[in-house]
Amino acid sequence: MLLWHNEFMDLKRIATFVTVAELQSFTEAAARLHTVQPAISRQVQQLEQEVGAPLLWRTKRTVRTTAAGAIFLLRAKELLARAGEIREEAQRANRGEVGRLAIGYLGSATSPFLPDLVQRYRRQYPGVKVTVAEMTPTEQIQAFEKGAIDVGFTRPVDRHQRSRFQELRIYEDQLKVAVSASDRRASRRSLALRELASEPFVLFERALAPGLIDLALSACQRAGFSPQVAGESPLMQTVLVMVAAGMGVSLVPGCVRHLGVNGISLLDFTPKAASVDLVMIWPKTHIPPTVQEFEGLVKGQLPAVRQQMTPPGPR
Amino acid sequence: MLLWHNEFMDLKRIATFVTVAELQSFTEAAARLHTVQPAISRQVQQLEQEVGAPLLWRTKRTVRTTAAGAIFLLRAKELLARAGEIREEAQRANRGEVGRLAIGYLGSATSPFLPDLVQRYRRQYPGVKVTVAEMTPTEQIQAFEKGAIDVGFTRPVDRHQRSRFQELRIYEDQLKVAVSASDRRASRRSLALRELASEPFVLFERALAPGLIDLALSACQRAGFSPQVAGESPLMQTVLVMVAAGMGVSLVPGCVRHLGVNGISLLDFTPKAASVDLVMIWPKTHIPPTVQEFEGLVKGQLPAVRQQMTPPGPR
DNA sequence: TATCAGTAATGCTGCTTTGGCATAATGAAT
DNA sequence: ATTCATTATGCCAAAGCAGCATTACTGATA
Numbered sequence: 001m002l003l004w005h006n007e008f009m010d011l012k013r014i015a016t017f018v019t020v021a022e023l024q025s026f027t028e029a030a031a032r033l034h035t036v037q038p039a040i041s042r043q044v045q046q047l048e049q050e051v052g053a054p055l056l057w058r059t060k061r062t063v064r065t066t067a068a069g070a071i072f073l074l075r076a077k078e079l080l081a082r083a084g085e086i087r088e089e090a091q092r093a094n095r096g097e098v099g100r101l102a103i104g105y106l107g108s109a110t111s112p113f114l115p116d117l118v119q120r121y122r123r124q125y126p127g128v129k130v131t132v133a134e135m136t137p138t139e140q141i142q143a144f145e146k147g148a149i150d151v152g153f154t155r156p157v158d159r160h161q162r163s164r165f166q167e168l169r170i171y172e173d174q175l176k177v178a179v180s181a182s183d184r185r186a187s188r189r190s191l192a193l194r195e196l197a198s199e200p201f202v203l204f205e206r207a208l209a210p211g212l213i214d215l216a217l218s219a220c221q222r223a224g225f226s227p228q229v230a231g232e233s234p235l236m237q238t239v240l241v242m243v244a245a246g247m248g249v250s251l252v253p254g255c256v257r258h259l260g261v262n263g264i265s266l267l268d269f270t271p272k273a274a275s276v277d278l279v280m281i282w283p284k285t286h287i288p289p290t291v292q293e294f295e296g297l298v299k300g301q302l303p304a305v306r307q308q309m310t311p312p313g314p315r
Numbered sequence: 316m317l318l319w320h321n322e323f324m325d326l327k328r329i330a331t332f333v334t335v336a337e338l339q340s341f342t343e344a345a346a347r348l349h350t351v352q353p354a355i356s357r358q359v360q361q362l363e364q365e366v367g368a369p370l371l372w373r374t375k376r377t378v379r380t381t382a383a384g385a386i387f388l389l390r391a392k393e394l395l396a397r398a399g400e401i402r403e404e405a406q407r408a409n410r411g412e413v414g415r416l417a418i419g420y421l422g423s424a425t426s427p428f429l430p431d432l433v434q435r436y437r438r439q440y441p442g443v444k445v446t447v448a449e450m451t452p453t454e455q456i457q458a459f460e461k462g463a464i465d466v467g468f469t470r471p472v473d474r475h476q477r478s479r480f481q482e483l484r485i486y487e488d489q490l491k492v493a494v495s496a497s498d499r500r501a502s503r504r505s506l507a508l509r510e511l512a513s514e515p516f517v518l519f520e521r522a523l524a525p526g527l528i529d530l531a532l533s534a535c536q537r538a539g540f541s542p543q544v545a546g547e548s549p550l551m552q553t554v555l556v557m558v559a560a561g562m563g564v565s566l567v568p569g570c571v572r573h574l575g576v577n578g579i580s581l582l583d584f585t586p587k588a589a590s591v592d593l594v595m596i597w598p599k600t601h602i603p604p605t606v607q608e609f610e611g612l613v614k615g616q617l618p619a620v621r622q623q624m625t626p627p628g629p630r
Numbered sequence: 631t632a633t634c635a636g637t638a639a640t641g642c643t644g645c646t647t648t649g650g651c652a653t654a655a656t657g658a659a660t
Numbered sequence: 661a662t663t664c665a666t667t668a669t670g671c672c673a674a675a676g677c678a679g680c681a682t683t684a685c686t687g688a689t690a
Contacts, residue, residue, distance in 0.1 A: 006323075007327075008326040008327045008395075009326060009398055010325065010326065010327075010399070011323040011326055012323045012325075012367045015323060017346070022637065025637080025638095026637075026638060026639095027636085027637065035678070035679080036678070036679055037637080037639095037677075038638085038639075038640080038678080038680085039677075039678050039679075040638090041638060041640090042639090042640095042677080042678090043641060043677095045639090049672080050356075050402075050404050051402050051405050052405075052409070053405045053406050053407070053408070054401065054409065055405070055411035056638095058637090059599075059600075059637090059638095059685095059686075059687090060637050060638065060684085060685050060686040060687075061634075061636080061686065061688095062637095063636070063638090064601060064603070066603070067408045067409070067411075067414045067603040067604055068405040068406070068408040068409040068604075069405075070400060070408075071404055071408045071413070071414070072404070072405040072408075072634090075400075075401035075403065075404060075405075078397075078551060079394070079397055079398060079401060081396065082324075082393075083323070083324055083393055083394060085365065085390075086387060086390035086391065086394060087324060087365075087366050089386055089387070089390060090366050090367075090368045090370070090383040090384075090386060090387040090390075091367050091368050091384040092365070093368070093382045093385075093386045093387075094367070094368035094369065094382070094383040096382075098386070099382045099386070114546060155652080157502070174662060182448065221589060259329060267320075273355070284371075285374075286372045286379060286381070288381070288382040289382055290382065292658070306327065320685090340666080341666075341667060341668095342665085342666065342667080350649070350650080350652055351649070352666080352668095353649080353650075353651085353666070353667085353668075353669080354648075354649050354650070355651090355667095356650090356667060356668060356669090356670090357648080357669095360668090373659085373666090373667065374656090374657070374667095375655090375656050375657040375658070375665075375667065376657065376658055376659090376665075376666070377658095377666095378666090384664095480639075524663050595690090
């Protein structure tokens with residue numbers, strides 16, 4: 001490697017040349033750069049080697065740029081400025097001020113509060129490209145694999161995946177029995193789950209939200225029966241409409257009341273089932289700064305969100 | 316200076332990072348860059364220090380860019396490409412392939428051949444911005460001072476300036492006596508200069524071309540008289556028109572025959588005066604490559620130019 | 631004309647940085 | 661659990677670089 005000149009120009013040497021060219025003096029440039037004149041001389045010499053052209057025309061009294069030096073001076077200043085810019089940009093990306101934040105969300109459980117969260121975040125980080133996409137829990141896991149989303153609002157992931165994701169509980173919801181408004185029990189506050197043992201059930205498709213459906217099934221199990229599934233749908237709205245139409249009863253999270261489907265009644269039941277949480281999840285590995293910042297904002301908004309998602313009347 | 320991190324990012328380290336990011340491997344990057352893996356590790360570490368943000372997310376199995384690294388990778392590649400481009404541009408400037416060539420010229424002595432020279436040059440060096448401006452010899456000297464022109468086609472400069480300029484003789488011309496076509500001597504081939512001792516003279520303004528006029532005056536001096544100047548003009552055409560109008564005789568370079576002024580006759584005279592040369596001059600200090608290349612082209616064209624500027628008929 | 635003053639280049643030295651080797655640490659896959 | 665692949669770290673020698681002293685040169689000045 002002896003005497004083997006580098007393939008690349010050195011930005012420091014370029015900056016030195018710019019200073020010399022603008023001050024038209026090696027000595028003054030040395031003072032400006034807090035070093036000594038011979039260092040400047042050699043830096044410029046090396047840069048001329050690297051560039052492959054003389055850049056400065058020296059007399060003992062004055063220093064001028066050559067033709068090559070003049071054009072190089074112009075371009076070098078641009079290059080140095082650009083170098084500074086890209087460093088700034090990387091730092092902004094590292095602070096989560098630029099970049100992207102792709103959000104997957106569960107429409108039925110987030111519609112009341114998510115738009116506000118997103119709006120607050122976009123105001124605070126206008127440089128971040130935010131996208132939102134409604135997805136079922138299963139679709140969100142797949143989207144994480146493909147890198148299509150950065151955070152997801154969903155149900156708690158199963159034991160298998162738990163180690164790969166970080167979770168933030170947003171709010172706690174309760175399973176409710178959904179019956180048609182024309183059902184004879186529609187006006188009751190509560191019922192025993194085993195009263196439904198022989199009723200037809202309409203459920204959300206298990207493959208798309210196994211956590212939720214398994215919770216419902218285990219509730220029936222504990223009540224001593226296995227529900228007779230008369231219908232399934234990949235859309236929560238459709239489930240509710242089928243219930244309203246009297247095609248069966250269902251077990252759904254209380255938050256579906258925000259979906260605005262008429263003709264149904266949501267009842268508490270005994271024995272009480274475990275609560276069904278809404279969580280925000282994101283992969284533990286390689287957490288982008290945008291996600292970190294979003295997490296902080298969400299945490300700050302948690303009280304407001306929880307108040308918003310708490311049923312207004314008597315529970 | 317111990318542990319004092321440089322203000323500038325190092326292009327070599329940036330290139331190393333790009334290689335690592337694209338190959339997604341430190342080890343492979345080391346092989347590609349003909350060095351060893353620890354060197355790569357430390358270069359990337361240093362670059363991350365310089366940038367002020369983590370750029371790569373390392374596991375033992377794979378290497379990925381962080382959010383900051385992803386945007387930095389994109390920009391860094393542009394920066395490296397740009398750095399290469401500006402080096403190329405400086406080299407082209409050094410070879411005279413880009414830049415400028417500002418030409419000052421003496422219209423009366425160059426009009427037959429200069430357009431062709433300029434055209435040839437522009438074809439060979441299309442990247443050079445060529446400008447031409449008609450100027451008297453004195454104006455050319457001033458234009459050189461201001462850096463307004465790079466080469467000049469003019470008369471030989473005086474002793475005082477000679478050391479500052481390089482000269483290339485283009486062609487050799489002879490002083491002629493100009494008389495009106497209606498003059499009784501108009502059809503003669505030659506006359507003795509002293510025949511004009513008592514005639515009125517019309518001359519080009521001395522201040523604008525001292526070399527030429529001093530040559531004419533010294534010719535008269537040697538013929539034993541001092542001409543009686545009846546008129547002066549800063550335009551050679553005007554001088555000739557005044558001669559044609561019979562306002563006087565003049566002493567002019569033979570090349571004025573190309574100006575296309577009618578009604579005059581150009582005669583040889585005795586005693587023969589020193590020849591009046593047309594030269595190309597340019598400052599000795601800081602000769603731009605464009606000028607060097609132009610000089611080469613002009614030298615190659617000299618025979619053609621001289622043939623073109625030689626009077627066709629008997630001399 | 632000779633001296634002087636100011637500037638860039640060069641020789642040299644010691645410190646800093648960097649590359650290369652050996653090895654440790656770590657995580658994934660079998 | 662073990663092994664393999666990969667990156668990080670400790671160490672050393674070589675190279676690069678800054679700083680000092682000095683030289684060489686030129687334009688200005690007396």
